Amino acid sequence: MLENIRVVLVNTSHPGNIGGAARAMKNMGLSRLVLVDPIDFPSGDAVARASGATDILDNAQVVGTLEEALVGCTLVLGTSARDRRIPWPLLDPRECGVTSCEQARQGGEVALVFGREYAGLTNEELQRCQFHVHIPSNPDFSSLNLAAAVQVLAYEVRMAWLAAENQPTKVEKFESTSMLSSQAVTADELESFYSHLELALVEIGFLDPAKPRHLMSRLRRLYGRSGISKLEMNILRGVLTETVKAARGEHHKQGKDDV
Amino acid sequence: MLENIRVVLVNTSHPGNIGGAARAMKNMGLSRLVLVDPIDFPSGDAVARASGATDILDNAQVVGTLEEALVGCTLVLGTSARDRRIPWPLLDPRECGVTSCEQARQGGEVALVFGREYAGLTNEELQRCQFHVHIPSNPDFSSLNLAAAVQVLAYEVRMAWLAAENQPTKVEKFESTSMLSSQAVTADELESFYSHLELALVEIGFLDPAKPRHLMSRLRRLYGRSGISKLEMNILRGVLTETVKAARGEHHKQGKDDV
Incomplete structure (x- = not known):
């Protein structure tokens, strides 16, 4: 089911962030990475920060436009840090996790779209998303590192997936001891x-x-x-x-x- | 209330991770960083990755032992990736956020303790913690980047704090438009x-x-x-x-x- 959820990084500047995102994805059980027009990829920095999640980088799909990245998607969620002129249906990360898993469970294809390090997604890109996701942050210091934002949403996807699979979110240690x-x-x-x-x-x-x-x-x-x-x-x-x-x-x- | 919750990083190898942790903390409204015997600090790499959260780095308390870092704490939570011989009370990140906020609300002092990049916390260090916190991850690739782990727990602290303050986890955009x-x-x-x-x-x-x-x-x-x-x-x-x-x-x- 988690294979129906792809992470789309748009126009990423720093390859280290691509590697960090790949590691966060693999930690949380996600595997499909799509890179839209990355500035510097492939890159040794990406491999270093991926810290063993190189399979995610090797299998990453590199495309030229967001449109190509979203082919086949039935649900597109775009991260948005800034306020926008146009109000849009908004989810918090927890709702994003639950909604993504529900859609994937029904056989749909989900894209979690992350924008540029300094400028996020453009208004045009945001309008291709059915929902915007905002990670609630300190209003005075609101912009998360790209890989950190991927980590938070991937974590919420995993929490929702574990709940949907009736799996515990924590495993008691060494149940097999005396x-x-x-x-x-x-x-x-x-x-x-x-x-x-x-x-x-x-x-x-x-x-x-x-x-x-x-x-x-x-x-x-x-x-x-x-x-x-x-x-x-x-x-x-x-x-x-x-x-x-x-x-x-x-x-x-x-x-x-x-x- | 969030000022009663400190993040303690034990024996961190990479200063970049200290910077990334500081940024994640500030993003989520946390401010108190304690470094136990860091390998390389202060460092330009930490400042670079902090990306503006330099006040957290400047005010970080550097101590020699975990004991010093925990002075005054009424609740100590230690992150633990690996299974341990000794079963211990375990929280998932969400429970960690709620428990930390409750304790801080009652005027207690809370420490979220994170171990070394490659080896985590020692058994002795883990036994100084009332609870262990495990971030549910892919069993085949379970070790999160240090700053990513700080991001997840700090995010759950913020979600719990927003709930306790009756603040929304999402703010509708531009309510002031026509x-x-x-x-x-x-x-x-x-x-x-x-x-x-x-x-x-x-x-x-x-x-x-x-x-x-x-x-x-x-x-x-x-x-x-x-x-x-x-x-x-x-x-x-x-x-x-x-x-x-x-x-x-x-x-x-x-x-x-x-x-």
């Missing part, structure tokens, strides 16, 4: 831990059983809200066991057995 | 237009009143769903008037008066 790490402790295991903890605190002389004050309830509140896993509990219990041993002079390094 | 451009036509104006259109189509010989077929109903369907404004209607009526004149040989350039 179940212990994600399994929560039970209330009785927690109680058994608190008893062990209390014993250890007495042994090291931190808790006076005659004057316990609120120490244990404070510690219960802390550990209680922490959502301790079985693995963490095993670690904590291990620490307590060694603490008690050490306090009793039973630690193997300091213990009598070693003497 | 009311005509936004005012919708009334049903009777539309009917009057259709009559005029029909007359013109007959005059130019496109519509045969004896065999009208479905032409007018098709045109009604087209214009009816287009939500025509008064300004557009005036333009269309002007076109029709001139068309009729021309068809009748009354056009001033071709008319008898000019002969």
